[in-house]
Amino acid sequence: MKRDKRYDCLFEPLAIGPVVAKNRFYQVPHCNGGGYRDPSAAAQMRRVKSEGGWGVIFTEQVELHHSSEITPFIELRLWDDADIPMLAKMADCMHEGEALAGIELAYSGVNGPNLYSREVPMAPTAMPIRTFTNDPVSARALTLSDIADLRRWHRNAIRRARIAGYDLVCLYGAHGFGIIQHFLSSTTNHRTDQYGGSLENRSRLMRELLADAKDEAGDSMGVTLRLSLHELTDGLGFSNNEVRDLIGMHGELPDLWDLAHGSWEACSGTSRFTAEAAQQDLVKGIRELTDRPIVGVGRFTSPDVMAKQITSGVLDFIGCARPSIADPWLPRKIDEGRVEDIRECIGCNICVTGDMTMSLSRCTQNPSFMEEWRKGWHPENMNPKGDSSTVLVVGAGPAGLEAALSLGRRGYQVSIAEKNIVVGGRVTLESTLPGLGAWARVRDYREYQISQMQNVNVYLDNDLNAADILEFGADHIAIATGSKWRSDGVARQHVLPLDVHNDMPVFTPDDIMTGAKPVGNVVIYDDDHYYMGSVLAERLIEQGCSVTLVTPSAYVSEWTLNTLEQGFIASRMLELGVTLKLNTSLASVARDAVQLQCVYTGARHELHADAVLMVTAREPERGLWDALQDVSGEWEKHGVKSIKIIGDADAPAPIAWATYAGHRFARELDAPPLGDALPFKREVTQLLSV
Ligand code: ADP
Ligand code: SF4
Numbered sequence: 001m002k003r004d005k006r007y008d009c010l011f012e013p014l015a016i017g018p019v020v021a022k023n024r025f026y027q028v029p030h031c032n033g034g035g036y037r038d039p040s041a042a043a044q045m046r047r048v049k050s051e052g053g054w055g056v057i058f059t060e061q062v063e064l065h066h067s068s069e070i071t072p073f074i075e076l077r078l079w080d081d082a083d084i085p086m087l088a089k090m091a092d093c094m095h096e097g098e099a100l101a102g103i104e105l106a107y108s109g110v111n112g113p114n115l116y117s118r119e120v121p122m123a124p125t126a127m128p129i130r131t132f133t134n135d136p137v138s139a140r141a142l143t144l145s146d147i148a149d150l151r152r153w154h155r156n157a158i159r160r161a162r163i164a165g166y167d168l169v170c171l172y173g174a175h176g177f178g179i180i181q182h183f184l185s186s187t188t189n190h191r192t193d194q195y196g197g198s199l200e201n202r203s204r205l206m207r208e209l210l211a212d213a214k215d216e217a218g219d220s221m222g223v224t225l226r227l228s229l230h231e232l233t234d235g236l237g238f239s240n241n242e243v244r245d246l247i248g249m250h251g252e253l254p255d256l257w258d259l260a261h262g263s264w265e266a267c268s269g270t271s272r273f274t275a276e277a278a279q280q281d282l283v284k285g286i287r288e289l290t291d292r293p294i295v296g297v298g299r300f301t302s303p304d305v306m307a308k309q310i311t312s313g314v315l316d317f318i319g320c321a322r323p324s325i326a327d328p329w330l331p332r333k334i335d336e337g338r339v340e341d342i343r344e345c346i347g348c349n350i351c352v353t354g355d356m357t358m359s360l361s362r363c364t365q366n367p368s369f370m371e372e373w374r375k376g377w378h379p380e381n382m383n384p385k386g387d388s389s390t391v392l393v394v395g396a397g398p399a400g401l402e403a404a405l406s407l408g409r410r411g412y413q414v415s416i417a418e419k420n421i422v423v424g425g426r427v428t429l430e431s432t433l434p435g436l437g438a439w440a441r442v443r444d445y446r447e448y449q450i451s452q453m454q455n456v457n458v459y460l461d462n463d464l465n466a467a468d469i470l471e472f473g474a475d476h477i478a479i480a481t482g483s484k485w486r487s488d489g490v491a492r493q494h495v496l497p498l499d500v501h502n503d504m505p506v507f508t509p510d511d512i513m514t515g516a517k518p519v520g521n522v523v524i525y526d527d528d529h530y531y532m533g534s535v536l537a538e539r540l541i542e543q544g545c546s547v548t549l550v551t552p553s554a555y556v557s558e559w560t561l562n563t564l565e566q567g568f569i570a571s572r573m574l575e576l577g578v579t580l581k582l583n584t585s586l587a588s589v590a591r592d593a594v595q596l597q598c599v600y601t602g603a604r605h606e607l608h609a610d611a612v613l614m615v616t617a618r619e620p621e622r623g624l625w626d627a628l629q630d631v632s633g634e635w636e637k638h639g640v641k642s643i644k645i646i647g648d649a650d651a652p653a654p655i656a657w658a659t660y661a662g663h664r665f666a667r668e669l670d671a672p673p674l675g676d677a678l679p680f681k682r683e684v685t686q687l688l689s690v
Helices: 005-011 039-051 081-095 144-163 179-184 204-217 240-250 303-311 322-326 330-335 350-356 398-410 426-430 437-451 466-472 509-513 532-542 566-576 623-630 655-668
Strands: 014-016 019-021 025-027 056-063 100-106 138-141 168-173 222-228 231-233 236-238 256-260 294-296 317-320 390-394 413-417 456-459 476-479 483-485 521-526 546-550 579-581 584-589 593-598 604-608 611-615 618-620 642-645
Touching: 005 303, 005 330, 019 100, 039 056, 039 081, 056 081, 056 168, 081 100, 081 144, 100 144, 100 222, 144 168, 144 204, 168 179, 168 204, 179 204, 179 222, 204 222, 222 240, 303 317, 317 322, 390 398, 390 466, 398 413, 398 437, 398 456, 398 476, 398 655, 426 437, 426 509, 437 655, 466 623, 476 623, 483 509, 509 532, 509 611, 521 532, 532 546, 532 566, 532 611, 546 584, 566 579, 623 642
Parallel strands: 025 056, 025 317, 056 100, 100 168, 168 222, 222 256, 256 294, 294 317, 390 413, 390 476, 413 456, 476 642, 521 546, 521 611, 546 579
Antiparallel strands: 014 019, 231 236, 483 618, 584 593, 593 604
């Protein structure tokens, strides 16, 4: 297939200072939970993107000096020459498909608590460190001689980046994470010397660092600057108007302007709160203020929207982090006229949770993300088929669909049976909830791909029992029957069923998603702590209920701190008039009231309720699996070699865990048993002699 002419503009080369990007696809820096702990995993992940056609590929944030580091978060480090080989390996991987290799250098200033290096943090102005975890540490103000050191440290890092083979060096001044922004912003810069006060003074360090960088980069590297488009707190900050003034004054200083939204939360907004191309108003018109190219982001997954950004003159490069994670081959698919094969990001931010939990990142849509090196998984190519021929997958939720698709790609004859009249399982249900429409892409991508395959057959409206399954007689069987929400209050706070009066109407998320409509005052008891409690609060408000959300946590939807959504969720709850009862447990449920209990003091009080919605634990649907275990003596007679249980039916978790389980099942079918060996590679730190 040939590329659609409408997208030609996305494939025009463009210079960034002394180097030329082959096209307009620009993978902006993004974290991955691997960093200095798992450098080969991070490098191989970038290599796959290079193969996938990106014109520019960046590292994540690279700490440029040990006096400013962001432990516990795991990024990359360029503290001395010892870090060069690892960063050179990453640059080599980026170059494999002829992408420009970019490195993002960060001095974290007021964002670096230095929990590891134990150095006293330095910032434009002395103040408490500003991090996600409110570390009880303060920064001191940089003196003029510290600023001279800072400039030298930047030069050292840029020299090392050049030795490592990078083509682009980005100075980080966005998301509140880089010192350039801390100087530019009146929130963090209260200086009265030549580096504080007017915009001209606040931008002095930026100008000095850029001049030094260009000098150090010479003719071999382009120098880019990453800035937030808008940062305002209580009238202070670095507003979009000031950004425009700055670019108007110093438009030609960097070789490219890399413009990110505002805070990281705003820049990486989830689809629940932020639409594609949401940055448009903040970035529009800036291109007229400078001759230098501009890159911006916006969770772009549609080639039409991308092309419009270029042809309408808003952007020169299409910046992508999450879309490049969900589909590392996105540019190549557009180039090859295979737009329908793009695995679109759903905007769930599970990838971000890897960084926030200091674990390797996952992606809901792309189960191979960060497994490229340690498991040898590729997002597009499966391992060859093994000795067996046929597989039956029971259940067409995300686990079953991913298993069927990936097994089909390996060349097996696959049947997938689903008891409902549509595929998608929980994704189909949840994507009808407020703000979660884009999640249907998990189903739609797989359903379409499967529909194109001769060797995968879908059987809807097929509620299979153990006898049916054995009768079917496939070589291998995957049980992907999912889970159901519990109604008895059991989760973390209560490990045994709650005392519930028979006359009180009690609902579960499954009931609401399949059309049940409670009325009056509804108490949501959220001991799940992810999105479901708050999403259902929105649904019930839409349906005319008044809602009290009770949770033992100090936060509504606590785990969404990791998806950067918690603040947005809390404000939405308050705007909608949901009453929040935090640090509170549900003690018992009476005929027309609930007993609430403070998790600290145990003090109880009663609240009138017309209905209770339990958002607690999910119970795996293991009935079919258990029934098959009961007849395991008959498997061989029916030609069945193995039966495995995968996804939520095995142990309920977010959707990303289910696509991973389905993919893993497909990858490992017919593989020799590993025994007690580790199922992945890992890097172990080399011991130095004392
Ligand atoms: P997961 O997240 O693990 O994929 P889901 O709950 O999303 O789990 O999907 C499980 C799917 O399995 C649902 O669509 C459900 O209708 C289907 N299912 C459950 N039991 C059976 C069965 N006995 N036969 C066929 N399909 C089943
Ligand atoms: Fe997109 Fe979710 Fe994958 Fe992140 S985890 S890239 S937000 S689909």
